[in-house]
Amino acid sequence: MLIFILYQYTANYSALTDMTKEDKPESEVLLEEEVAGDAVEAVKEVVEEAQEKKAEVVETKQKPQYTKHKDDRRGAEKSVEWVPKTKLGQDIVNGKYTSIDEVIATGELILEPEIVDYLIQNLKQEIVYVGGSPGKGGGIKRTATRITTRMHKSGRRYSMSSLVAVGNQDGVIGMAKESGTDHRAAIEKSLKQAKLNIIKIKRGCGNWECSCKGTHSVPFRIEAKHGSVTFVLLPAPKGVGIVADEESKKLLALAGLKDVWTQTYGQTGTRINLAFAVFEALKKLSRVKGELIKSQSTKPIPVQV
Ligand SMILES: [Zn+2]
DSSP states (O other): HHHHHHHHHHTTOOOSOOOGOOOOOOOOHHHHHHHHHHHHHHHHHHHHHHHHHHHHHHHHHSSOOOSSSSSSHHHHHHHHHOOOOSHHHHHHHHHHHHHHHHHHHHHHOOOOOHHOOOOOOOOEEEEEEOEEEEOOGEEEEESEEEEEEEETEEEEEEEEEEEEEOOOSSSSEEEEEEESSSSSHHHHHHHHHHHHHEOOOOOOOTTTTOOOOOOOOOSOEEEEEETTEEEEEOOOOTOOEEEOOOOHHHHHHHHHOSSSSEEEEOTTTTTHHHHHHHHHHHHHHHHOOOSSSSTTTOOOOOOOO
């Protein structure tokens, strides 16, 4: 009778053994019961552990994934990928500088183009058309890259060069010319270098007709030269717009100038020299010291009758 009860009890747990309990002595059955009990406990433990793990996985899935910077700036997305290599880059990621003007004011050399991407939200870029091919009827079709050729004993070797400008249309502009083996490489290299060459220009209103004390034009006449090209910037009143050729206009608009007259002398068909002359003129505005705009509290001059 005892054996029968034990058999029923163990039958629930021991499904592994095919031996009939009737043939076995009592001691063996007891042993089997103990073994079966241990196995069941072990299985229970494993199941519990698995359930705990599942719960942990669910918890981790529900946890929100925070990025390093919680603000919704454009650079925040890139900050995850960008690992700054220079001390200036690390300072910017840590929040020491909040704008590009502060970085330029310190005079530190920018060695990573990601710094400019990180700090300037609305950075715009323009490709100055420096290349060209002589067309029929005397016209020249302008292209983005300039192709130059050198002779090799096995034929010709070509290299492309391009000129790219970047700016925020609010006083910050950079420009660079680089060359590569194809169009894409040349433009990418120029873009990368243009971000490192950024300057901050000071604007003003030096036109006697306007006298608005704004920043829509240049504060005075500026003249700069590169190669044979001489480029002159003249302050213009509001509403005039940028009076220049298409390529110079791209650069002046990126710099944030709205109303300006220009003059050019020399071989302006060499667009590289023209673009560099414009950039030299803007560089002169970046070296202006002091505040150009006086406080608005100045009293108006009394009219003498
Ligand atoms: Zn004005």
